[in-house]
Amino acid sequence: MMGEEKNLFRKGAEVEVSFDEEGFRGSWYTATVIRTVSKSNKIFVEFNTLMADDRGTKPLREFVNLILVRPIPPREPNPIFQLSQEVDAFHNDGWWEGVVTAVLENSRYSVFFRSSREELQFLNSDLRLHREWVGGDTWNPPLQQG
Structure with missing residues (x-):
């Protein structure tokens, strides 16, 4: 391994x-x-x-x-996020783990960060589905084949 x-x-x-x-x-x-x-x-x-x-x-x-x-985790080509979905948001020079708390207009989302207790808004392009690396070439959840 x-x-x-x-x-x-x-x-x-x-x-x-x-x-x-x-x-x-x-x-x-x-x-x-x-x-x-x-x-x-x-x-x-x-x-x-x-x-x-x-x-x-x-x-x-x-x-x-x-x-x-x-x-580097794989990214969906055109992701659409849902309420309560775990995401990573690009913020302060890095990707931070958060949860979608609101789906807004114009491809914007409100995301809550447990680590800092902050809630901020992001464009779809600054978000990705949160994934854990299992090892080898395995991610959880896996990339959706589409």
Whole structure:
């Protein structure tokens, strides 16, 4: 299993990284694998949206534990979300887990975030169906073949 995962996270692979820190739980940030570390469960990544400096000119680079890394989840081509559906919303430079609390006009949705207790509005294009990565190439729920 670990060998299979290390292959998914080889140099140049696009991944998502989660942080197990207060204020970041339930969020995922896109990154590119810079290098793998042999004999370790860590990889070195460069984040796409998180910056290392206040001016926003230098991308954050960090060693991260493989437990906190997953491939980029698949996206439905034209998703339509429903009330109470679990979604990820692109907010504050990352994808945050939330629940649809209202379906509004013009492809807009109201989403509640348990982690921050906030409710915000998003366009359809800034949402995706929430998925958990099971491992290998398996997502739950799976991508709808259409």
